[in-house]
Amino acid sequence: MRIVVCAKEVLDPDAVNNYALAGGLTIGADGKTLTQSAIPRLMNAYDEQAIEAALRLRDKGLSCKLAVVSAGSDPASILRQAAALGADETAHVQVDPAAVDLVAIAKLLAAYVTKSGGADLVLCGRQASDDDQGVVPALLGELLGMPVVTVARAMAMAGDAAIQVTRVTPDGDEVVEVALPCIVTISNELGTPRYPTTAQTIKARKMKPTAFTAEALGLSAAELAPRVVMTKQFVPTVQGQCEFLAGGSPAELAKALLDRLRADGALA
Amino acid sequence: MTDAVVVATWGTPVNGFPVDAEEVLTLAAKAAKGLGRPLHWLSLGDPGAGAGQVASRFGVASLDRIDDAKLASFSADAHVEALAQYARAEAPAAIFLAQSFDARLVAPRLAGRLNGAVVGNAVDAEIADGKLSITASAYGGDTRVVYQFQGSGLCVVTVSANAVSLGAPAAAGAAPAARTIPVDLSAVTERVKVVHKPQVLGKRLEEAQIIVSGGRGLGKKENYHHVEELAAALGGMAGASRPIVDDGWVDSSHQVGLTGRITRPALYIAAGISGASQHMAGCSAAKTIAAINTDKDAAIFRYARYGLVGDCVAILSELTKAAKGA
Numbered sequence: 001m002r003i004v005v006c007a008k009e010v011l012d013p014d015a016v017n018n019y020a021l022a023g024g025l026t027i028g029a030d031g032k033t034l035t036q037s038a039i040p041r042l043m044n045a046y047d048e049q050a051i052e053a054a055l056r057l058r059d060k061g062l063s064c065k066l067a068v069v070s071a072g073s074d075p076a077s078i079l080r081q082a083a084a085l086g087a088d089e090t091a092h093v094q095v096d097p098a099a100v101d102l103v104a105i106a107k108l109l110a111a112y113v114t115k116s117g118g119a120d121l122v123l124c125g126r127q128a129s130d131d132d133q134g135v136v137p138a139l140l141g142e143l144l145g146m147p148v149v150t151v152a153r154a155m156a157m158a159g160d161a162a163i164q165v166t167r168v169t170p171d172g173d174e175v176v177e178v179a180l181p182c183i184v185t186i187s188n189e190l191g192t193p194r195y196p197t198t199a200q201t202i203k204a205r206k207m208k209p210t211a212f213t214a215e216a217l218g219l220s221a222a223e224l225a226p227r228v229v230m231t232k233q234f235v236p237t238v239q240g241q242c243e244f245l246a247g248g249s250p251a252e253l254a255k256a257l258l259d260r261l262r263a264d265g266a267l268a
Numbered sequence: 269m270t271d272a273v274v275v276a277t278w279g280t281p282v283n284g285f286p287v288d289a290e291e292v293l294t295l296a297a298k299a300a301k302g303l304g305r306p307l308h309w310l311s312l313g314d315p316g317a318g319a320g321q322v323a324s325r326f327g328v329a330s331l332d333r334i335d336d337a338k339l340a341s342f343s344a345d346a347h348v349e350a351l352a353q354y355a356r357a358e359a360p361a362a363i364f365l366a367q368s369f370d371a372r373l374v375a376p377r378l379a380g381r382l383n384g385a386v387v388g389n390a391v392d393a394e395i396a397d398g399k400l401s402i403t404a405s406a407y408g409g410d411t412r413v414v415y416q417f418q419g420s421g422l423c424v425v426t427v428s429a430n431a432v433s434l435g436a437p438a439a440a441g442a443a444p445a446a447r448t449i450p451v452d453l454s455a456v457t458e459r460v461k462v463v464h465k466p467q468v469l470g471k472r473l474e475e476a477q478i479i480v481s482g483g484r485g486l487g488k489k490e491n492y493h494h495v496e497e498l499a500a501a502l503g504g505m506a507g508a509s510r511p512i513v514d515d516g517w518v519d520s521s522h523q524v525g526l527t528g529r530i531t532r533p534a535l536y537i538a539a540g541i542s543g544a545s546q547h548m549a550g551c552s553a554a555k556t557i558a559a560i561n562t563d564k565d566a567a568i569f570r571y572a573r574y575g576l577v578g579d580c581v582a583i584l585s586e587l588t589k590a591a592k593g594a
Contacts, residue, residue, distance in 0.1 A: 020410040021567040135376035142380030147459035172466035227385035232414040240570040254586035266556040
């Protein structure tokens with residue numbers, strides 16, 4: 001069986017958040033790009049968990065080939081990480097993300113899946129931590145004609161040709177079963193992904209990603225023309241109006257807060 | 269071909285109409301007006317007794333309805349196919365959905381099926397140069413991105429309802445036309461089978477009027493009970509930030525934030541939570557936020573109405589005592 005994991009390189013969202021919390025997040029002269037050049041680029045954490053989910057199926061005895069694909073300008077570093085974690089093959093779909101939209105990315109990834117030997121299971125992170133859109137997996141489902149199961153915390157094979165997925169829904173955990181081939185998106189509730197060993201990391205340096213151009217994947221410029229274009233990015237301002245309550249002891253602070261909340265009618 | 273801007277809803281009506289319908293109608297009406305197109309509202313199943321009145325306030329020209337037994341409860345395959353058949357027959361310019369858990373799956377599938385375009389996390393809509401532009405939240409709420417739809421073809425938008433402020437309600441206008449749109453779902457068989465339904469244990473955080481949430485500032489897992497005790501004393505529910513859920517202090521049903529519960533309580537008390545955008549996405553719509561943190565520069569205080577600088581464990585415990593004493 002062949003599992004394809006789709007991975008994206010993103011700016012470290014924690015670093016972005018640290019700048020934002022400190023009030024130092026700024027947008028460049030183009031009006032679109034974050035200016036903080038010190039922010040590291042890394043694999044989208046949900047995609048890392050998608051790889052982990054595949055490895056856990058393998059740990060449980062599933063015989064599978066694991067391919068990790070990334071569409072972007074230069075995902076060499078995250079593909080090396082994928083190789084170190086246990087990918088049998090890695091692939092780089094060459095595209096400038098700023099020149100296409102997410103439908104085009106999904107078309108490229110779907111074409112890769114079809115041309116590289118198909119997939120019994122396609123795993124993706126639930127969303128990318130940069131744009132938070134989370135639309136590529138469902139688009140892939142339509143393009144490949146596969147059912148899509150979102151926001152999984154656990155997976156287990158159900159026989160040879162189906163998979164059981166535990167989803168984190170707003171009402172609690174839901175368990176579903178779906179025939180392969182299918183698409184599953186993985187959420188952070190899956191738990192902490194493993195780290196590659198040093199030996200694996202060294203060995204992974206030898207694995208070169210297979211490169212695919214849009215042309216090689218049979219997609220024309222017209223088919224990839226973006227219908228969604230980013231025209232601007234900005235940092236929202238938060239209107240601070242916090243009143244700090246004075247008081248020495250925790251008991252005094254507690255009383256002051258409850259008094260205020262009751263006076264406002266926020267508490268009965 | 270109608271070229272209309274369409275709001276599509278489904279699910280059990282609450283207070284007479286679908287949850288978040290007004291917020292989605294707010295953005296869709298703005299888009300329809302700017303584009304000079306009619307606004308339609310498509311309901312999969314019964315939209316509720318109050319839907320007609322709500323529709324008239326937003327200038328909805330037609331309240332369309334699709335009824336089919338396969339839409340009685342949520343089925344991704346049936347809902348996507350019903351919307352796709354509607355879109356093929358009516359050729360709307362755009363379809364707006366409330367960004368529910370299920371809509372996050374339906375919207376991109378609909379766009380994929382019809383070779384349309386899709387944008388999620390919408391917080392605002394505007395028309396510039398005759399084109400629909402959507403402002404969407406990104407980086408867990410740290411930034412906003414403006415996306416412009418280009419070319420022709422369907423635009424699908426999911427709206428983060430809690431980020432949209434409802435204006436003063438407009439006076440009821442003309443009653444919308446009522447149409448029933450036929451679809452054929454006989455070929456649809458849901459491919460994903462539910463083996464075990466979620467066990468809804470009592471009330472959901474989304475419905476709570478008072479939430480007390482704890483974060484890393486509690487220090488250790490053993491201190492989380494202080495959050496639960498204050499929540500109980502105030503008749504509210506206990507929430508949590510993602511870091512302590514990831515660390516296993518509490519289970520994820522308590523997680524408030526972008527990838528957890530999107531809440532809208534009257535009162536939100538945040539204890540030992542720094543105020544990362546990712547977390548605020550799940551609670552910033554609260555009417556009143558009170559925050560307790562040792563760091564007076566913590567981001568949470570930018571959102572809070574009241575701030576208490578101090579040890580959250582000691583203060584939570586005193587709050588519980590004082591609340592019980594009242």
